[in-house]
Amino acid sequence: MWTFIHKLGSPPWFFRFSGTLVRWLLPITVTLLLVGAIWGLLVAPPDFRQGNSYRIIYIHVPAAVVALAGYYLMAFAGAVSLIWRIKMADVTMRASAPVGAILTAIALVTGAIWGKPTWGTWWIWDARITSMLILLFLYLGVVALFEAYENKTAAARACAVLSLVGMVNIPIIYKSVDWWYSLHQPASIKFSGESAIDSSMLYPLLLMIVAFYCLFTVTLLLNMRAELVWTHRESGWLKQLIGDS
Amino acid sequence: MHPVRKQRLILVSLVVVLSSAATGLVAFALRDNINLFYPPADVVAGKAPTDRSIRLGGMVVEGSIERSDTDLDTTFWVTDYEASVPVRYSGILPDLFAEGEGVVAEGTLDESGMLVATQVLAKHDENYMPPEVAAALEGKTASQGQPFLP
Numbered sequence: 001m002w003t004f005i006h007k008l009g010s011p012p013w014f015f016r017f018s019g020t021l022v023r024w025l026l027p028i029t030v031t032l033l034l035v036g037a038i039w040g041l042l043v044a045p046p047d048f049r050q051g052n053s054y055r056i057i058y059i060h061v062p063a064a065v066v067a068l069a070g071y072y073l074m075a076f077a078g079a080v081s082l083i084w085r086i087k088m089a090d091v092t093m094r095a096s097a098p099v100g101a102i103l104t105a106i107a108l109v110t111g112a113i114w115g116k117p118t119w120g121t122w123w124i125w126d127a128r129i130t131s132m133l134i135l136l137f138l139y140l141g142v143v144a145l146f147e148a149y150e151n152k153t154a155a156a157r158a159c160a161v162l163s164l165v166g167m168v169n170i171p172i173i174y175k176s177v178d179w180w181y182s183l184h185q186p187a188s189i190k191f192s193g194e195s196a197i198d199s200s201m202l203y204p205l206l207l208m209i210v211a212f213y214c215l216f217t218v219t220l221l222l223n224m225r226a227e228l229v230w231t232h233r234e235s236g237w238l239k240q241l242i243g244d245s
Numbered sequence: 246m247h248p249v250r251k252q253r254l255i256l257v258s259l260v261v262v263l264s265s266a267a268t269g270l271v272a273f274a275l276r277d278n279i280n281l282f283y284p285p286a287d288v289v290a291g292k293a294p295t296d297r298s299i300r301l302g303g304m305v306v307e308g309s310i311e312r313s314d315t316d317l318d319t320t321f322w323v324t325d326y327e328a329s330v331p332v333r334y335s336g337i338l339p340d341l342f343a344e345g346e347g348v349v350a351e352g353t354l355d356e357s358g359m360l361v362a363t364q365v366l367a368k369h370d371e372n373y374m375p376p377e378v379a380a381a382l383e384g385k386t387a388s389q390g391q392p393f394l395p
Contacts, residue, residue: 045375045376045377046375046376047373047374047375047376048374048375048376048378048379048380049341049369049379050341050369054373057373079257082253082256082257083250083253083254083257084250117339117340118339118340118341118367118369119339119341119366119367119368119369120338120339120342120364120365120366120367121364121366124281124366125281126281127279127280127281161260164257164260164261164264165260165261165264167261167264167265168261168264168265168268168269169268172268172272180276180279180280180281181280181281181282181284181302182281183281183349183366183368185368185369185370185371186371187371188371188372188373196370196371196372196373197371197372197373197374198373198374198375198378200375201373201374201375
């Protein structure tokens with residue numbers, strides 16, 4: 001276990017390991033996304049009140065769930081980077097920010113598209129939606145802060161502090177609909193007790209959430225590999241590895 | 246663990262705990278502003294301001310919607326099962342607006358305590374089901390679904 005974690009911190013080992021992982025995970029992700037999308041968009045029944053417009057849930061909820069989880073990963077990598085000063089943790093943190101930003105943007109845009117016909121408005125400053133917008137700015141802030149520094153070690157340290165401070169936003173987003181009166185409805189999927197969404201609609205949704213987790217992982221790994229190739233472009237191990245294949 | 250790293254770990258934990266505490270206090274202090282709307286009970290009790298625009302949220306009372314024959318004027322009552330407030334609105338209502346469903350109306354209170362709304366939004370609940378299941382539930386229990394307000 002510990003040797004595995006130590007190996008993860010080594011760029012050449014990680015580069016080879018992630019290459020194998022992506023080769024397996026990419027086809028799985030594409031399959032899951034296709035099956036989930038077809039199941040959700042064509043097979044699942046329409047909703048009794050919203051008709052077919054509810055089907056945007058199959059993009060909106062997975063994107064939002066993974067955007068929140070991705071932030072925890074980024075903050076965790078930031079903490080590891082601050083405490084143990086591991087270069088690979090910096091790379092993980094740096095690579096997860098743009099992916100998380102895109103997922104947050106997808107959640108916001110699909111929510112607006114759904115909100116117009118359902119609620120009657122594109123946008124409202126309710127607790128859930130506003131805190132989600134803050135999440136987008138936090139992700140973009142990490143990207144911008146990293147680019148603002150010439151010295152990348154200092155950049156990583158500043159970004160790690162920003163991600164850790166912003167971490168409090170995640171439980172706020174999650175609980176906002178329970179803590180305050182909001183226009184956004186409470187969660188339909190419940191960890192304990194019966195979900196408020198019928199199982200014929202729930203299963204494709206859970207599949208899409210898994211698919212989005214895989215998509216996040218693949219995108220993150222590819223992003224990290226690109227970063228490694230750039231920072232180690234002069235290193236012997238990379239030239240050797242590229243020469244081999 | 247190396248003492249230097251241990252120290253950094255404590256520092257990182259402190260950053261997270263203190264920033265969370267600060268945000269928590271701010272959110273607690275601003276809770277009235279973070280709430281999107283007033284429940285009818287608060288409006289009836291006079292807790293909502295009458296000199297500026299407010300939002301009112303609750304369920305549309307069954308059988309309370311009255312539509313004008315000549316224009317778009319609609320009046321209905323909004324309740325949280327403790328108190329009810331009448332609302333007048335002139336405009337196009339969202340598709341999901343219906344009796345017994347959630348609604349958020351923005352407007353000002355007049356002297357009689359009626360909300361003259363400038364915007365009415367439908368609040369969708371968290372229940373998703375196919376039409377057949379909804380029909381089956383309808384047959385079993387007249388009023389399915391959880392109360393809208395805590």
